[in-house]
Structures are given as C-alpha cells and as structure tokens.
Amino acid sequence: xxxxxxxxxxxxxxxxxxxxxxxxxxxxxxxxxxxxxxxxxxxxxxxxxxxxxxxxxxxxxxxxxxxxxxxxxxxxxxxxxxxxxxxxxxxxxxxxxxxxxxxxxxxxxxxxxxxxxxxxxxxxxxxxxxxxxxxxxxxxxxxxxxxxxxxxxxxxxxxxxxxxxxxxxxxxxxxxxxxxxxxxxxxxxxxxxxxxxxxxxxxxxxxxxxxxxxxxxxxxxxxxxxxxxxxxxxxxxxxxxxxxxxxxxxxxxxxxxxxxxxxxxxxxxxxxxxxxxxxxxxxxxxxxxxxxxxxxxxxxxxxxxxxxxxxxxxxxxxxxxxxxxxxxxxxxxxxxxxxxxxxxxxxxxxxxxxxxxxxxxxxxxxxxxxxxxxxxxxxxxxxxxxxxxxxxxxxxxxxxxxxxxxxxxxxxxxxxxxxxxxxxxxxxxxxxxxxxxxxxxxxxxxxxxxxxxxxxxxxxxxxxxxxxxxxxxxxxxxxxxxxxxxxxxxxxxxxxxxxxxxxxxxxxxxxxxxxxxxxxxxxxxxxxxxxxxxxxxxxxxxxxxxxxxxxxxxxxxxxxxxxxxxxxxxxxxxxxxxxxxxxxxxxxxxxxxxxxxxxxxxxxxxxxxxxxxxxxxxxxxxxxxxxxxxxxxxxxxxxxxxxxxxxxxxxxxxxxxxxxxxxxxxxxxxxxxxxxxxxxxxxxxxxxxxxxxxxxxxxxxxxxxxxxxxxxxxxxxxxxxxxxxxxxxxxxxxxxxxxxxxxxxxxxxxxxxxxxxx
DNA sequence: ATAGGGTTAG
Numbered sequence: 001x002x003x004x005x006x007x008x009x010x011x012x013x014x015x016x017x018x019x020x021x022x023x024x025x026x027x028x029x030x031x032x033x034x035x036x037x038x039x040x041x042x043x044x045x046x047x048x049x050x051x052x053x054x055x056x057x058x059x060x061x062x063x064x065x066x067x068x069x070x071x072x073x074x075x076x077x078x079x080x081x082x083x084x085x086x087x088x089x090x091x092x093x094x095x096x097x098x099x100x101x102x103x104x105x106x107x108x109x110x111x112x113x114x115x116x117x118x119x120x121x122x123x124x125x126x127x128x129x130x131x132x133x134x135x136x137x138x139x140x141x142x143x144x145x146x147x148x149x150x151x152x153x154x155x156x157x158x159x160x161x162x163x164x165x166x167x168x169x170x171x172x173x174x175x176x177x178x179x180x181x182x183x184x185x186x187x188x189x190x191x192x193x194x195x196x197x198x199x200x201x202x203x204x205x206x207x208x209x210x211x212x213x214x215x216x217x218x219x220x221x222x223x224x225x226x227x228x229x230x231x232x233x234x235x236x237x238x239x240x241x242x243x244x245x246x247x248x249x250x251x252x253x254x255x256x257x258x259x260x261x262x263x264x265x266x267x268x269x270x271x272x273x274x275x276x277x278x279x280x281x282x283x284x285x286x287x288x289x290x291x292x293x294x295x296x297x298x299x300x301x302x303x304x305x306x307x308x309x310x311x312x313x314x315x316x317x318x319x320x321x322x323x324x325x326x327x328x329x330x331x332x333x334x335x336x337x338x339x340x341x342x343x344x345x346x347x348x349x350x351x352x353x354x355x356x357x358x359x360x361x362x363x364x365x366x367x368x369x370x371x372x373x374x375x376x377x378x379x380x381x382x383x384x385x386x387x388x389x390x391x392x393x394x395x396x397x398x399x400x401x402x403x404x405x406x407x408x409x410x411x412x413x414x415x416x417x418x419x420x421x422x423x424x425x426x427x428x429x430x431x432x433x434x435x436x437x438x439x440x441x442x443x444x445x446x447x448x449x450x451x452x453x454x455x456x457x458x459x460x461x462x463x464x465x466x467x468x469x470x471x472x473x474x475x476x477x478x479x480x481x482x483x484x485x486x487x488x489x490x491x492x493x494x495x496x497x498x499x500x501x502x503x504x505x506x507x508x509x510x511x512x513x514x515x516x517x518x519x520x521x522x523x524x525x526x527x528x529x530x531x532x533x534x535x536x537x538x539x540x541x542x543x544x545x546x547x548x549x550x551x552x553x554x555x556x557x558x559x560x561x562x563x564x565x566x567x568x569x570x571x572x573x574x575x576x577x578x579x580x581x582x583x584x585x586x587x588x589x590x591x592x593x594x595x596x597x598x599x600x601x602x603x604x605x606x607x608x609x610x611x612x613x614x615x616x617x618x619x620x621x622x623x624x625x626x627x628x629x630x631x632x633x634x635x636x637x638x639x640x641x642x643x644x645x646x647x648x649x650x651x652x653x654x655x656x657x658x659x660x661x662x663x664x665x666x667x668x669x670x671x672x673x674x675x676x677x678x679x680x681x682x683x684x685x686x687x688x689x690x691x692x693x694x695x696x697x698x699x700x701x702x703x704x705x706x707x708x709x710x711x712x713x714x715x716x717x718x719x720x721x722x723x724x725x726x727x728x729x730x731x732x733x734x735x736x737x738x739x740x741x742x743x744x745x746x747x748x749x750x751x752x753x754x755x756x757x758x
Numbered sequence: 759a760t761a762g763g764g765t766t767a768g
Contacts, residue, residue, distance in 0.1 A: 377759040413760040448761040483762040522763045550764045588765040623766030659767045
C-alpha cells in the first residue's frame, strides 16, 4: 500500500505546533512548574467532599463553606479529587453545575472545568449501568455543548471506551474535539490503533504519515511501531496488501526518528522477509537499523543467517558472522546450529565439523559454546547423508561420553537412514533394537526410514511385518508409509497389491496426498502400464493434485516406450497448458525415443532445443545417443560420440556409457576393444559393475577365451563386484561345458547369488 | 535436527 502524501492535515492534526506547555498535562503527570515555589495553603478537600455527600444539592447554596470555597479559585486538581469522591455521576453533574454557577469567569478556567468533567467520566465508567458507551457519549455531547475543553485523560478514556464498543466514528469525534495544542503522541497512537483495528486503513496511514514526518508534532514512539506492526501482522499483509519493500520503507522512517524494532519484531520481520524470498531486504533492514543507531541481538542475526542458509549463501553468512564478532554480539548455539546445518545440507560436512571443533573454543577466538543435542543430530545426519554413517555412529558415542546427551529418536532415525541408504539393513535393524532397549520410542519416521530401507533392498515382506508390529505399538502409518509401500510393490510389478494399498489407506484414516498419487503414476509407468498410469493421473487431477514435471516425464517416457508418440505429444501439450516447462529429463526421454527410432535428425533437433532452453547435454543425453547408434549397428558412430565427450565436452563418461559400448563391441566380435575399454575405465576411475563384467564374459564365451575369463573373474572378485543370475548363467554353462567347475566353484564361494529375475 | 517419485546400459 502506498502512503499518500498528505497536503492537508487529516483529522485536523496540526502539521506544526508552537512549543507550548499543556498545563493540564503537566499537572497530571505529577510535575509542577517549579518544584521550589512555595505551595499555597492546603484546601480542605475532604471537608468539602463530606459536606457535599451529606447535603442535598438543593441545599448547597445555603452552605457558606461551599460557596466560599468556590469563590477562592480552587486548584483544578482539587476539583478533580472532590468530583471523584462524590459517589455517583448524578451528584458529580450536580456539583459541576453548582461549581459553574458560583465561579467567576476568571476562576472557572478551562482546565478546572476539564478536570471536573474528567472526574464525571471516571465516575460514569465505574457505575454499574447497562450501556456505558452511550452514557459516556451523552456526557461527551454535554461537554461539547458547554464548550468544556477535553482533558487529555478524558479524551483517552472516551476513545478507549468507544473503541471497545467498536464505535470508531465516536472515537474519531473525540479526537477531533481535542484541542490540537493538548494532543500528544500517546493520544495520536490511540487514534491510530482505533483506525487500524476499526478497518479504516487509509486514514490510519495518513495519520501515521504525519507522525513520521521529518518535523512531526507527534513523533512516533515504540507504541506507534507496535501498533502499526501488529496491524500489518494480523492482517497478514506481508506479500499481499503491503509488500516487503513497503514495510521496509516504513520501518526505516521510524528508525530516522530514533525508534527501533525490539528483538521480537526485528526477528519476526527478518524471518518473514526471508521466507518470502527477500533475504536481501532482511539484510538491509538489519543493517539500516544498526546504521541509524539501533541495537540488534543474536536472535535477529540468527534469523537472517537461517534465511541466507536456505539460499546457500555462505559468503554472506560469513560476512554476517564477522559483523557479529565486530559488534561483540556473541553467537549462541543456534547460530552455530544454523551454520552447521546448512553446511551439512550442502554436503560440506568437513567444514561443518571444523565449525563444530571451533565451538569448543580455540586459541584465536576464545568462543565457547556447548553444543546441544540438536546440533549433534544435525552433524550425525550430515555425516550419514554423505555415506559416512560409521563416523556418524562414532559421533553419537562421543556425544554420550563427552556431553552426556543420550541419543533420542531423531539421532537413531538419522543413523538408521544412513545405514539403510548404504544397504546395511542389518546394522539399521540393530540400531532399531538398541533404541527400543534404551527406552527411546520409535516414531513414524523410524518406521518409514526402516521400511524404505527394507523395501529398496528386496525385503518388502519384512517391511510389511515391521509395519504391522509398529501399528501394534500404536505407531500409525502416514501418507509417506503408503508411498514407500506402493512404490515398492510397483517396482516388483505387483500392481494389484499397490492398488489395494492405495484403496486401503483412506480406510485407515490416512488420506493420499499428491505424492501418493505420484508414486502410483510413476510405479505404473515403470511397470509399463502407461494407460493405467494415465487414468490415475486423471484421478489425481480430480482430487485437486496437478501433475508435476516428474509425473509428466514418466508418462511421456511411458508412451514413448510403448511407441505411442501421439499420446506422448498429448502429454507434452497438457504439460505446457499446466504451465510446466520441459526439463533435462523430458528432453533426454525424447532424444532417447527419436534416436532409438533412428530418427537422428529429429533427435538432434530436440537436442538443439534443449540447449536453447539452457540445458547442456549431460551424460544421459550422450548415453541415449550412444545406445541408439549401438542398436542401429553403428558402433563406430557411438565410439565417435564417446571420444568427443572426453575431448570437447566436460562430461566424463560413466559406467552406463562404458557398459553400453562394451556390450556392443563384444556383441560385434570386438572383445579386445571391449577389454581395452575396461582398462580405460580403471584408468579413468570409473567403477565397472556386474553388467560390465557380464558383457565381457559373453564376448569371451563367444571366443572361448578361457584364460582371459579367469583373469577377469579374479578382477571382479578384487573389485568386490557381485555376480548376479546372468553371470551365473553364462559362466556355469560355459565353464561346466569345458570342465572348469573347480574355478567356478571357488569364484562363487562366499557369494549368495540372487536367483530372482526381478 | 530425522522419512516418500524421474531420464541412458545387459
């Protein structure tokens, strides 16, 4: 919202004031003009009060004491005190009239009347009457008719009362009735609060604009800031009606008046700006405030660090940490936690460990912050995520010994995931047992982590058992549990089971989210049931889950594999209509399709569009082309691309590329060339796998080149590469036929060869 | 601080 530049003062706010003393205010704030001036003799307030309270108002004229009292001009504060003690609004009003009729024009100064009126209002507020706001409004009108100026307290009292009764117009009327000379920042704040909470935002901003003026009569204070920020916050204007930039501009104007954000607001704003992707604005806000003299603390710095971390802007993070050091703002455990977390998320675990070591205190910095459990867990997770789960495990032990923290569910979950991802399901299961024995309660994340590990390593049935066991212990599955199971069943082509799970989940009180639909779509595509996948896609859309790029790619790939290029085109069009742009995967899928159809010209056209779109061909692109040329029987062209990759692109060939070529060479009776490529792999540090060796063995079998096969078998063992059912098939057939069963037996020793054909 | 989908190879 743009703040209008006001030319005319709103609500009769004066644009400038003469510096003048507001007598009433001074009295009321307990200050006297001159504390050394001798005080006049005390006036008998309590005697007057008891006389008034014991006499009917019609008889007041016959009491000389009263009349005399009013003829010597009383202090306005004495009148205030007296009126306050009269017990009822009615009596207070009677006294007011009595006082007015008896005081000379010189003695009935406006402030005397104001104070008396103020006391009447206070009295009315205290009385148990049904409609206080309308009673007060009557009194307000009464004062207006008699031209009694409002004291600042009376105005405050009236505005507060009308505001509570949601009588915005009346609140504004009171403010307008207040003599501009007697207004102050507090009463303007009150008006501002009424306007914002009453929904009169435009006028609210106009008033605020005047307050924030360079030579404002009512410079803003901390309350003004609080009122305006609360208004912005409650209406959730960030990113809607009021932009981050506008909020920044507004707050800086407060800074220029020396009014700064407290830690809570500063932190809130920084967090919010960062979440709207405006870290630079959060940065400016913090720095503007400090530049103009405000003080910030570690929490606010932490909020900004966290935002910068999400953007992986380590340069700025370091800059900010150094600023903290310069300003002697001590980083706390959260500061280090943020830094370590984001280093871990960027796989910079060694740097994270260095920061961790530094926390413990170093000669140069003397920083000493004790790491907490969260920080240890962050590091353990970071280690696990880069395949260093064994170090993660050791860190847990170290944590126990050195810091005395017992691992919690999160610690175990991180380690279990680490060992699962490394395929060490047994270790994960041991950790799971250990946690249960240690009284650490597994949660749904533990279940999902372990379940995923089991499913991905061919133990779906154990996974199902685990799920049942956990359900028995009160751990219910969630959408993620079902995603894991559905994905797993699809991957072993058990579509019925996957569909059943999908249908069952809602009955178990667990409703499918987008990713459950996606997993089913992907699984069906993978299982070559593209039409079914397409149906599920329609269902997903009906349920309000638009497809994402991964789904579209899977469907496009599925139709391509089925040779249904028209359907694939429809999907591409659908995708475009949904506003989703093709990515590297889409292009590679299409390139793979066209080149396998030997439409190399089209494949190259797609590749050009891919480059125009900003995606350089990667190892998969080249792999698709190489594979297609091999299939087309043009191994020479495939080899040319392979050589071109190494010489003129920055794309090093991977195992898949080598496997494709080795297989093609061996099949076209060029085993020597294949073996030479295997040597090349070793030189380039590309790990051969079972597929590599199988291709070689087949080629060697064709030539009956036994000695070479024995060499390669030894190499395979050295490389800890497990034979699979294809290796078994080739070698048993060949070696038993030529009576080399002993070599075969020793080769297979210690292997548990999977016999599944999955 | 911890959990769930994707492109190339036999």
